[in-house]
Amino acid sequence: MKEDFLKNWDTQLKKGLLPLFVLQALRNKECYGYELIQELKSAAGIDISEGTIYPLLIRLMKEELLHYKWVEQPSGIPRKYYSISQEGKKCLTEMKKSLETTHSKIRKL
């Protein structure tokens, strides 16, 4: 029962933090969709589905936090590379600050 509760809480937490994870991953290097999913899985242990990541990428682009470009490949099947914008970097800094504030508040309790 407790394990279920913790698992559910952890899932919700990661879901809420997902935009931060995506922005942070793209701050380090530009990625195409499939690569980003693998990056989040290997570096942050987040198993994110395709049905979640693509709508999120669309929303982040609408907010002008991300840019994208199509890059032709020798296979003839181009990749859509996402990268963080200046606005995205500013937003990421603010998100991290907010997270640190929350963390320090928890410690003070």
Place this chain on the structure above:
Amino acid sequence: MKLIEFNNSSSREVYNNYIARCKKATKVLSDADREECLLEINSHIYEYIQDHTATDELENLKTVLQQLGEPEVTLKEYVAAKKIDQAVTTFNPKHLIQALYFNIRNGIMYIFLSVLTLFFCCFFLLAVFKIIYPNNVGFFCSDDNFMFGYTTIPDPANELLGFWFAPLMLVISALLYLLCVFILKGIKKVKKV
């Protein structure tokens, strides 16, 4: 869009079927939006297959398609958002009606806009009917009652607007349409859909 080549004919069939469903799910979008969407799906499938060449091709394909989900469901949000973009940038009533159809479950404002759209369609139709049935359509007003629209028992002597009825209906229809588009623009700005 360049299609992915498969060695196995079953894989080819499964893949072609999936792409056909994606095309069907996005057929209401502009050609550019549709192409962009299909390119990204195609790219994702290709990258997954390339990353799993050691295992069975058909099984890999089924796995990645399962992860991508049913096109009719997963592309719904994308199509709904893109339709709103199209409706507010093209000033085409067809796109407005489609945008509202795809977003009707996304909030009470879309229901309100659908009602407004119904009204602007009705006013437009009244203008058309006035031309087809000039005697039966109008704003009839007598001492004891009034009637606006179509009637089977017209009273031409008491019709108030006459020649101006059709142009007035067109103007009201256009104003309601513009109101719908501007409200939709406002929602888009607030929600950043």
